[in-house]
Amino acid sequence: MEVTLDGRPVDANATQAKAPPRRAHTVLIVDDNADYRGIVALVLNEEGFIAIEACDGREGLNIAVRRRPDLVLLDYNMPRMNGYEFLQGLRSVDEIRRTPVIFFTGASNRRHLRELNLDVVEFLDKPVSNQSLLELVRRCLGVDAKPEA
Numbered sequence: 001m002e003v004t005l006d007g008r009p010v011d012a013n014a015t016q017a018k019a020p021p022r023r024a025h026t027v028l029i030v031d032d033n034a035d036y037r038g039i040v041a042l043v044l045n046e047e048g049f050i051a052i053e054a055c056d057g058r059e060g061l062n063i064a065v066r067r068r069p070d071l072v073l074l075d076y077n078m079p080r081m082n083g084y085e086f087l088q089g090l091r092s093v094d095e096i097r098r099t100p101v102i103f104f105t106g107a108s109n110r111r112h113l114r115e116l117n118l119d120v121v122e123f124l125d126k127p128v129s130n131q132s133l134l135e136l137v138r139r140c141l142g143v144d145a146k147p148e149a
Contacts, residue, residue: 025141026050028069030060030086031104032078036126040073043130044137047145057081061089064096071140073133074120076105091119100140104128 027049031037034055041051052067054060058081064072072090076083083103091097104124121140124133138145 024050025070028052028064028072030054031075032056047134057086061086064090065093068096072099072101074101074103
């Protein structure tokens with residue numbers, strides 16, 4: 001019988017080393033629609049991401065500077081500071097300028113937004129399926145799907 005250094009027996013079935021848990025990535029959701037924001041946060045949290053919510057661009061930019069998220073999901077049409085203004089602010093701060101951004105919007109001018117060369121990873125049209133959103137978030141962050149329990 002094998003024993004560990006502290007004298008405990010070694011489980012014969014535990015021969016494979018367990019993979020270390022993945023680091024929880026932080027995703028900032030900036031959208032003025034509280035219901036939509038909450039649903040996206042719930043979907044991300046259930047997949048092991050840390051979701052932070054902001055109700056407009058100004059609040060989102062303040063949070064981004066403080067928390068330095070790994071990814072931003074950004075709506076375009078918002079009061080006080082729209083998505084374009086948020087993006088300009090984000091890109092002007094050295095510590096967060098390279099943060100990947102996914103625009104998701106239901107704005108009627110979304111086709112024109114794609115033509116503006118805004119330095120974003122992707123544009124998603126609202127409503128977006130949970131599966132499509134999660135696949136894109138995982139791809140942006142370089143993580144695999146949440147392991148099955």
